[in-house]
Amino acid sequence: xxxxxxxxxxxxxxxxxxxxxxxxxxxxxxxxxxxxxxxxxxxxxxxxxxxxxxxxxxxxxxxxxxxxxxxxxxxxxxxxxxxxxxxxxxxxxxxxxxxxxxxxxxxxxxxxxxxxxxxxxxxxxxxxxxxxxxxxxxxxxxxxxxxxxxxxxxxxxxxxxxxxxxxxxxxxxxxxxxxxxxxxxxxxxxxxxxxxxxxxxxxxxxxxxxxxxxxxxxxxxxxxxxxxxxxxxxxxxxxxxxxxxxxxxxxx
Amino acid sequence: xxxxxxxxxxxxxxxxxxxxxxxxxxxxxxxxxxxxxxxxxxxxxxxxxxxxxxxxxxxxxxxxxxxxxxxxxxxxxxxxxxxxxxxxxxxxxxxxxxxxxxxxxxxxxxxxxxxxxxxxxxxxxxxxxxxxxxxxxxxxxxxxxxxxxxxxxxxxxxxxxxxxxxxxxxxxxxxxxxxxxxxxxxxxxxxxxxxxxxxxxxxxxxxxxxxxxxxxxxxxxxxxxxxxxxxxxxxxxxxxxxxxxxxxxxxx
Numbered sequence: 202x203x204x205x206x207x208x209x210x211x212x213x214x215x216x217x218x219x220x221x222x223x224x225x226x227x228x229x230x231x232x233x234x235x236x237x238x239x240x241x242x243x244x245x246x247x248x249x250x251x252x253x254x255x256x257x258x259x260x261x262x263x264x265x266x267x268x269x270x271x272x273x274x275x276x277x278x279x280x281x282x283x284x285x286x287x288x289x290x291x292x293x294x295x296x297x298x299x300x301x302x303x304x305x306x307x308x309x310x311x312x313x314x315x316x317x318x319x320x321x322x323x324x325x326x327x328x329x330x331x332x333x334x335x336x337x338x339x340x341x342x343x344x345x346x347x348x349x350x351x352x353x354x355x356x357x358x359x360x361x362x363x364x365x366x367x368x369x370x371x372x373x374x375x376x377x378x379x380x381x382x383x384x385x386x387x388x389x390x391x392x393x394x395x396x397x398x399x400x401x402x403x404x405x406x407x408x409x410x411x412x413x414x415x416x417x418x419x420x421x422x423x424x425x426x427x428x429x430x431x432x433x434x435x436x437x438x439x440x441x442x443x444x445x446x447x448x449x450x451x452x453x
Numbered sequence: 454x455x456x457x458x459x460x461x462x463x464x465x466x467x468x469x470x471x472x473x474x475x476x477x478x479x480x481x482x483x484x485x486x487x488x489x490x491x492x493x494x495x496x497x498x499x500x501x502x503x504x505x506x507x508x509x510x511x512x513x514x515x516x517x518x519x520x521x522x523x524x525x526x527x528x529x530x531x532x533x534x535x536x537x538x539x540x541x542x543x544x545x546x547x548x549x550x551x552x553x554x555x556x557x558x559x560x561x562x563x564x565x566x567x568x569x570x571x572x573x574x575x576x577x578x579x580x581x582x583x584x585x586x587x588x589x590x591x592x593x594x595x596x597x598x599x600x601x602x603x604x605x606x607x608x609x610x611x612x613x614x615x616x617x618x619x620x621x622x623x624x625x626x627x628x629x630x631x632x633x634x635x636x637x638x639x640x641x642x643x644x645x646x647x648x649x650x651x652x653x654x655x656x657x658x659x660x661x662x663x664x665x666x667x668x669x670x671x672x673x674x675x676x677x678x679x680x681x682x683x684x685x686x687x688x689x690x691x692x693x694x695x696x697x698x699x700x701x702x703x704x705x
Contacts, residue, residue: 225492233485259666414511421698425691439677446673
């Protein structure tokens, strides 16, 4: 029970840690993109003097490289955006739901435990009352027998004592029946608790943990796919840069 | 001339600007790699408590992702290193050589100009001397003629004046020959300057500029190739991350 509590908590902790990790990666990616973009702007924005020089292919090519690097920075920004939307935001919402669900399941366990405990206490009190009644009935019976064997007493007193002992014995037997019934009821409850109720909740918790792991696995895969998806465009930017370098005609 | 000076200077400025640009990109790349590496370490280095949890596949997979991201950071570091070695360092050395070469060529132009100027000055001084001697010879001739037409003078005086005038005229003619020779020499020098010397130096400067552009173009291409070369390994890292996500068994 305590083990399940700890295990599911560790699972949620890992999910939380992964979300934090992805957020940090996102910040690094944003920062990287921003630095690339600023550098691109810094080297691009030049006065009309530079524009004049752009008729020379080696100047024009540098400008093209800057343009491609701007696109490149845009792709890194896209990675950051998609990581936020497809991992962090999604998993954060999911984590909240799981926390709530886990809380509900664990409180169900506690409630069931409390119910069984209060049933047990009730059984104990009935058992105690039965023991007490039984002892009193036993005592009344002994007293009646003692009165009878002692010849000094009147028949009326002896009969009165006998009747009293019988009445007590009847009450004690009622208590015994009541205890037997309550014990049977408690055993049923206990069976239900250990073989039905708790396993059901534990199954739900396990199901929840499996869903958590699937979502986390999906988050792991997304971490790769988001970046993989921009690789062709990044490749194209790099080709554009190489093309800008290649087409320079030094004779011009 | 001044145009060539400015054009080659603008070329070297572009080269210098490109080196600065690559250095900045290198710093951004180093910074990016460092941030990724620090994050990887931060999430990897955990106590023995976490190691225990690693028996669960979703914990182990996160560790694998961190390992792959560490390799990824290593590839970004490699980009930075190669940009420094194959672009910045190379082009910086090359820029120094070109600056020196350009300086030599431009000083050769200046030297040739100064030579031609001093030849011109020399020619002018010879021309001036010829004009002066010619004027004096003319004056001596007129004086001799005046002495002769004036009957009051002795024949000896007249002959003396005539001889003097002849001597002056001979000197003036020598000066004229010397001037003519010098003028011819100067014309030859001027021709050499405009049709041989200067074109040769300009060809060298143009050749230098073409070499500069080829090197710069190579630097542009390297900027792309260095990153393109690590793309397959980066792709592999991303596949490793996706594999870590995929192989999670939620039933464990």
